[in-house]
Amino acid sequence: MTRLNLLLLVVLVCSAIYLVQTSYESRRLYAALERERNAAHQLDVEAEGLDVARRAHATSLRVERVAREELRMRAATPAVTEYVTDPARTAAAAQGGRP
Amino acid sequence: MKGSFLQRLVAGVRSRLAPAARNRAGARRRERPTANESQVVRYATSPLLAAKTPPLRSRLLVLGLGLGFCVLAGRALYVQVINPAFFQKEGEIRYGHTFALQASRGRIVDRNGQILAASVPAPSVFAVPREAKVSPEQQRELAKLLGLPANDLARRLSGKSCFVWLRRQVDEVVAAQVKALGAKGVYVQREFRRQYPEGESAAHVVGFTNIEERGLEGVELAFQKDLQGRSGSRSVVRDRLGRVVEDVGEMVDAEDGRDIALAIDSKVQFYAYQRVRDAVVEHRAKSGSVVVLDTQTGEVLALANYPSYVPGERASMSGPQLRNRAVTDTFEPGSTMKPFIAALALQTGRVRPDTVIQTAPGRISITGSTIHDAHPHGALSVEQVIQKSSNVGTVKMAMQMQPREMWETFSAVGFGQKPALPFPGMASGRLRPYKSWRPIEQATMSYGYGLSTSLFQLARAYTVFARDGDVAPMTLLRAEHAAGGAPVFSPEVARSVRKMLQMAAGEGGTAPKAQAIGYSVGGKTGTAHKQEGGGYAGNKYRAWFVGIAPISAPRVVVAVMVDEPSNGRYFGGDVAAPVFSSVVQRSLQILGVPPDMPVQPQIVARAQAAPAEQESF
Numbered sequence: 022m023t024r025l026n027l028l029l030l031v032v033l034v035c036s037a038i039y040l041v042q043t044s045y046e047s048r049r050l051y052a053a054l055e056r057e058r059n060a061a062h063q064l065d066v067e068a069e070g071l072d073v074a075r076r077a078h079a080t081s082l083r084v085e086r087v088a089r090e091e092l093r094m095r096a097a098t099p100a101v102t103e104y105v106t107d108p109a110r111t112a113a114a115a116q117g118g119r120p
Numbered sequence: 121m122k123g124s125f126l127q128r129l130v131a132g133v134r135s136r137l138a139p140a141a142r143n144r145a146g147a148r149r150r151e152r153p154t155a156n157e158s159q160v161v162r163y164a165t166s167p168l169l170a171a172k173t174p175p176l177r178s179r180l181l182v183l184g185l186g187l188g189f190c191v192l193a194g195r196a197l198y199v200q201v202i203n204p205a206f207f208q209k210e211g212e213i214r215y216g217h218t219f220a221l222q223a224s225r226g227r228i229v230d231r232n233g234q235i236l237a238a239s240v241p242a243p244s245v246f247a248v249p250r251e252a253k254v255s256p257e258q259q260r261e262l263a264k265l266l267g268l269p270a271n272d273l274a275r276r277l278s279g280k281s282c283f284v285w286l287r288r289q290v291d292e293v294v295a296a297q298v299k300a301l302g303a304k305g306v307y308v309q310r311e312f313r314r315q316y317p318e319g320e321s322a323a324h325v326v327g328f329t330n331i332e333e334r335g336l337e338g339v340e341l342a343f344q345k346d347l348q349g350r351s352g353s354r355s356v357v358r359d360r361l362g363r364v365v366e367d368v369g370e371m372v373d374a375e376d377g378r379d380i381a382l383a384i385d386s387k388v389q390f391y392a393y394q395r396v397r398d399a400v401v402e403h404r405a406k407s408g409s410v411v412v413l414d415t416q417t418g419e420v421l422a423l424a425n426y427p428s429y430v431p432g433e434r435a436s437m438s439g440p441q442l443r444n445r446a447v448t449d450t451f452e453p454g455s456t457m458k459p460f461i462a463a464l465a466l467q468t469g470r471v472r473p474d475t476v477i478q479t480a481p482g483r484i485s486i487t488g489s490t491i492h493d494a495h496p497h498g499a500l501s502v503e504q505v506i507q508k509s510s511n512v513g514t515v516k517m518a519m520q521m522q523p524r525e526m527w528e529t530f531s532a533v534g535f536g537q538k539p540a541l542p543f544p545g546m547a548s549g550r551l552r553p554y555k556s557w558r559p560i561e562q563a564t565m566s567y568g569y570g571l572s573t574s575l576f577q578l579a580r581a582y583t584v585f586a587r588d589g590d591v592a593p594m595t596l597l598r599a600e601h602a603a604g605g606a607p608v609f610s611p612e613v614a615r616s617v618r619k620m621l622q623m624a625a626g627e628g629g630t631a632p633k634a635q636a637i638g639y640s641v642g643g644k645t646g647t648a649h650k651q652e653g654g655g656y657a658g659n660k661y662r663a664w665f666v667g668i669a670p671i672s673a674p675r676v677v678v679a680v681m682v683d684e685p686s687n688g689r690y691f692g693g694d695v696a697a698p699v700f701s702s703v704v705q706r707s708l709q710i711l712g713v714p715p716d717m718p719v720q721p722q723i724v725a726r727a728q729a730a731p732a733e734q735e736s737f
């Protein structure tokens with residue numbers, strides 16, 4: 022009887038220690054997960070900001086100015102445009118395809 | 121009672137201790153001379169131990185202990201079972217933490233997915249003056265980082281309040297520097313700011329928000345609910361280091377705001393804005409507006425006003441610039457109404473396009489009032505009446521009609537009715553009920569006076585000619601399907617009016633400057649003295665042009681209005697038509713519409729070179 026009790030006591034103590042260990046581990050992992058989640062969110066926000074910044078550098082205003090002033094380009098007019106038609110399109114659309 | 125019992129107890133103990141103390145003292149004194157004698161002391165027979173405890177006292181002791189246990193048990197019961205809320209609350213305060221999950225505001229994008237408005241992080245710096253401990257050099261550094269005057273900063277930090285903003289919405293770099301400074305009581309909070317890459321060109325459509333990201337104007341206001349999303353909440357347990365270790369309760373996820381895809385094409389929008397801005401500057405006008413509509417789907421491709429503002433900079437926002445003139449300002453549409461009269465006359469079979477109307481001698485009397493043409497034209501066909509914009513010819517057609525017919529047509533194309541756009545402050549214009557029309561009013565209304573409309577309404581009304589006789593329902597959001605509207609005129613009538621509009625914009629019409637290279641266009645000019653108070657101002661004008669392109673298969677309706685051009689020229693054909701021309705040309709090009717008119721090609725083909733190089737230019 023005493024032996025059984027001693028055995029049970031040992032098992033209990035082991036189980037308790039294991040429980041403490043597991044709960045510590047779970048909290049640690051949870052904290053790590055939380056940190057990663059925050060980092061992901063932060064990166065999301067940063068990506069959005071960069072997206073906007075890229076867009077701000079490619080607005081029509083800026084593109085037009087750079088093209089006109091730095092690259093010396095001119096706006097295309099129908100007079101200098103060669104219109105090609107998709108052969109799959111109908112013949113009606115092809116009528117518009119003059120140079 | 122209790123006091124006397126204690127006294128007796130103390131006295132009794134003293135009397136018994138006294139001989140024992142003497143014994144012990146004696147023992148110690150005698151310890152040294154003889155070791156044997158020390159063993160004589162009989163602890164077991166100490167009189168103190170020998171004394172018998174009175175039964176009353178031991179019972180009292182047991183009772184006291186029992187009572188103590190009872191109190192403890194009762195307290196435990198109370199704390200654990202009867203009223204556990206208090207300690208649970210205290211525990212939660214110490215370890216539990218509930219925070220709101222912020223929903224991020226949706227983007228506004230154009231029809232091609234280009235960003236028109238988006239939220240970017242912009243941390244705010246605040247201080248808790250009560251616990252602030254900022255050294256002088258830290259303060260100097262802080263003032264420099266935040267761009268605040270040093271004394272202002274000192275004043276803010278010196279108060280006794282619990283919270284004060286130092287600077288809202290700074291750059292992230294600055295926020296990081298402030299954090300690195302490590303001043304006690306100075307904190308950085310995460311916030312977001314709206315950014316508008318398109319700037320002033322799309323300002324009136326997109327609108328803007330306040331510092332708390334609440335829409336105040338334009339689409340930002342109209343779609344506030346969709347853009348805003350719903351913030352969630354989350355309860356967690358934190359450990360002593362402040363790390364989140366466990367979720368408790370239910371987590372309500374934040375619902376991010378929806379992205380709004382507008383029908384606006386940012387290129388068309390930008391170009392339209394640029395052109396109207398240039399026109400306003402060139403003609404030293406007060407303001408200008410332009411509207412571009414897709415006739416097939418009813419989408420608003422561009423809607424621009426000048427003067428405009430930069431939506432990201434609150435300082436640039438003052439009254440007149442904020443007005444979305446294209447939809448809020450109304451004016452008398454003038455000659456641009458004439459095609460509707462011609463269409464109605466054709467529709468009811470009163471005239472054919474080639475019916476001749478005598479407009480000589482260039483004036484007509486209606487119940488005592490005389491209506492003039494700018495100069496007499498003689499006999500004109502209906503087509504020519506529209507082409508030359510003859511008031512007399514139009515009035516002659518209109519006076520054959522019932523007021524009710526005219527009113528019904530006008531309302532069917534949207535005059536006097538608020539357009540179904542979600543903008544704040546849309547004007548509905550004015551169209552009086554036909555029952556109160558006097559004959560002279562019917563006559564003046566036929567050429568556009570005595571009723572008012574916004575530029576947007578006018579543009580929308582012209583879709584009736586561009587779409588074979590029905591008015592497209594307008595939409596500011598991207599529409600996938602071609603919208604259908606209620607038919608007002610028959611397709612044949614719409615086609616003949618288109619031809620008249622083409623004539624009006626061609627040689628011998630009022631606006632040859634509206635011609636675009638490669639595309640056939642048609643449209644109508646309008647010029648009017650501005651209304652001021654009860655009458656018309658003699659030297660203030662308004663010039664506008666509404667047109668359709670390409671005439672063979674209309675794709676866009678463009679309306680341009682310039683307010684108070686004061687640089688000598690003020691006719692719609694001189695001021696507004698050139699803007700129309702370039703906006704049409706560019707819009708159709710951007711939309712990928714092939715030209716429908718032959719153009720003199722300027723492509724230089726090098727005959728000698730290999731055929732592959734043909735496209736060089």
